[in-house]
């Protein structure tokens with residue numbers, strides 16, 4: 181059950197830094213800072229010296245912000261560079277560690293499946309910083325589909341709030357007519373195991389599990405039944 185173990189690990193993990201930022205943002209009464217940090221690291225894998233300085237100085241009234249950036253981005257290790265540059269995947273937008281034979285190919289499962297994967301973007305390695313591997317795995321990679329969904333909902337006229345209430349949900353989409361949807365994006369290999377793990381839904385009127393198109397098979401049946409929640413009283 182290697183897949184199950186992998187899914188569970190990524191689900192329960194929360195790094196010390198993530199917890200620290202969440203707690204500090206709560207303490208400061210600035211929960212939006214946590215969402216902002218999360219959004220930033222999800223969309224920036226490698227920062228050149230100027231971009232890193234700008235990132236550190238982005239929230240001057242909260243001195244902790246610069247420290248969070250220092251701890252989120254480390255110097256680019258020599259083994260990550262190919263001819264003085266770092267590759268950033270055109271699919272998941274994360275840095276790619278070259279293989280021993282020098283070949284640069286993203287190891288992210290979803291990117292490996294794509295036949296239309298765009299080529300990597302190359303960033304100068306000199307003086308650059310790269311997102312810490314732990315944050316790549318547990319924040320940025322899961323965050324990528326969340327941002328993608330947020331952009332699609334915004335394109336359909338919704339006001340989208342990411343990571344509301346310190347991560348109570350991944351996003352809330354609100355339409356001008358009052359209709360709203362709360363979404364928790366789960367990046368699990370097995371919908372069956374995910375469905376088994378969901379014990380309670382957040383209180384949100386009606387709840388359902390939605391699977392991406394093309395996800396099916398004998399093990400998905402319990403999730404595909406789309407359990408409904410009773411209406412909130």
Ligand SMILES: [Zn+2]
Pocket residue numbers: 269270271272273274286287288291
């Ligand atoms: Zn990739």
